[in-house]
Amino acid sequence: MSRPSIPGATLVATLIKDLRLEWRSKDAINSMLFFALLVVVVFSFSFDPEAEQSRQIAGGLVWVAFLFAAVVALNQTWARELRNQVLDAYRVSPAPPNALFLAKALGNFIFVSVLELLMTPLFIIFYRLRALGPAWLLVPVALLGTWALVVNGTFFAAISLRTRSREIMLPLLLFPISIPALLGMVNATTAILTGEEPARFWIVLLATYDVVFTIASLVLFETVLQAE
């Protein structure tokens, strides 16, 4: 069994191919965009807090919205490959499977990050948000949090490929395992917005989570890819 290899040319090639395909068809990005907008609006109708309260709950709301948007993105991760029987080609090719995994994960990461960048101003406006703590810390929180969702999500999307009800299987598997990461994202964001507590512990937790599960995904992805 091959050990996880540092991907090189294959990774970049796959990633660029995916991004280019997506840019041309704009399938995923359009549906995700609209979905993200809907989520923000619906949440705004459901929770209409004053500025004081909004800082307490915004962290949770924002990350739940991002989580749903991520699931929409993740569900189509392997759809294109399935449609064209590309996966079989990957299985027999000498290209390291980890390169494929990382390319997919990075592609998802970029998509979801774009979504977050678009949704954030809307949230700030609707909830009149202003960070009382160190706002720049929100960047590492967003990066680490998004990666946590995307790395496991891409892995579980691969597992869900051959299951019945594939689209529901992905969140069923992803949500329980992501709970520590969700706790980290939400509490870090709340801590930064309210400025009442230090966010450092949560950021370290997120980083640890990311490292653990990136390694786990890299180690086990080939096994999962071959198991179809």
Next chain:
Amino acid sequence: MKRAFPILAVLTAALLSYALYEALVVAPTDAMQGDVYRIIYYHVPSAWTMFVFFIVNFVASVVYLVRRSAKADAVAVAAAEVGVVFCSVVLVTGPLWARPVWGIWWTWDVRLTSTLVLWLIYVSYLMLRRFAGGGQMPVLAAALAVFGALDMPLVYFSIWFFRTQHPQPVVGGGGSIDPRMLHVWLLNWLAFLCFGGLVFWSRYRLEVLQQEVDEAEALQSLLEPRGAR
């Protein structure tokens, strides 16, 4: 093992009854909580038993990933199911204890919340096993089991820190343990371990039998003449 089963079952039943008797009668009444605290003699041993089975599932899953042994997969699924059963017991007895003692049904304390997450993870594991078709399902399930096991320390740690920031009542709080209580505790744990072990064995045998039947069916459909399907 098969022949010993009935005797072991009877012995286990006896042990459980005796442990129950000790829990209800022999153990001293708690000064502060009264008799309701006796729920602990079912709640905590069930939690410990649950952990044992989830660890067994993790080990069996790793063994399966390395050796692809069908028996390892049978052990994994049996351990997961029995673990979920005990986990459910913990999640039901916990609130039934918290309500009379602390006035609330649920508290997001470390142990109860971690147990809930554990339950969610292993139920998702069982759902994957049910929804994934094909002979490679055990591989996928084993991978998920590894992820779940890796997750647990992180789950516990994150909830623990959250609780130290926002404290709430702790179900099954600490404090010194009366040695007589400890004795009853351990006795009930032993009884439930034996019981769980027997149930696990039954489930394991069922799975092995199912594997054999599946093989036989597959073989038969291969050997059938083409028209006869």
Next chain:
Amino acid sequence: MNFLYAAYAATWLIHIGYLVTLARRYARLRGKIRELAKR
């Protein structure tokens, strides 16, 4: 006090429930084995 008995009862209800599902699955499997043996 009722909570104590409810907890003990619930515990055994859950365990017995699981044992019942096991018994049913065994019965179904045995049916299949009989069918296979016949053919």
